[in-house]
Amino acid sequence: MDAERWWPPFVEVVAIVWIALFVVDVAVTFEVLVVSETVASTVRTVLQWLLVVFLLDVALLYRWSEKGPRAFVRANWFLILTVVPWFRPFRLLRIGRSIRALRLLTGSRRVGSFLNKVRGKCHSLWCRLRD
Structure with a gap:
């Protein structure tokens, strides 16, 4: 399937964008970076929508795996944990x-x-x- 080939690199790019926006959001929160309220709100909204991409990633990987739910969770618990972008750096392990x-x-x-x-x-x- 063609989507199985381009989807993983797409998710990795989304993860990099998420990390960059997260850094911006933290900098705005701690007043290290000053931006308008509109920009800050847009950053938070994009962060929330990008979480949907990560959830979709796990759903698609489950669909493509041809395993039952228990077998998929057992085999991919680490992947499921890293759906939450804060845990994505753990993939480096x-x-x-x-x-x-x-x-x-x-x-x-x-x-x-x-x-x-x-x-x-x-x-x-x-x-x-x-x-």
Whole structure:
């Protein structure tokens, strides 16, 4: 499905916009940034509407997953938690977990050897492209 391909990057862009607007809203609240009441109200309204996008994100992921509700929640509890944009930075923890898993795999001789070969090929390709 075409939407399954463009939806995740769209949600990530919306998350960046949400974070930027949230920073603006906090700055306005603590009077670090002075804007008109209309602008402040518009920022708050956009923040609320962007939350709808995050809820729709989880609904679409559930629909595309072909799992039952319990299995989906069990498998994606972390994703569901990060629907609330305040928790979105916690998605970075997934990257850390992936790096740890990769480090464990490189300890294995076969996988480590394979990854070293891939790294060597990438390096030689990079050198050829640079010249």
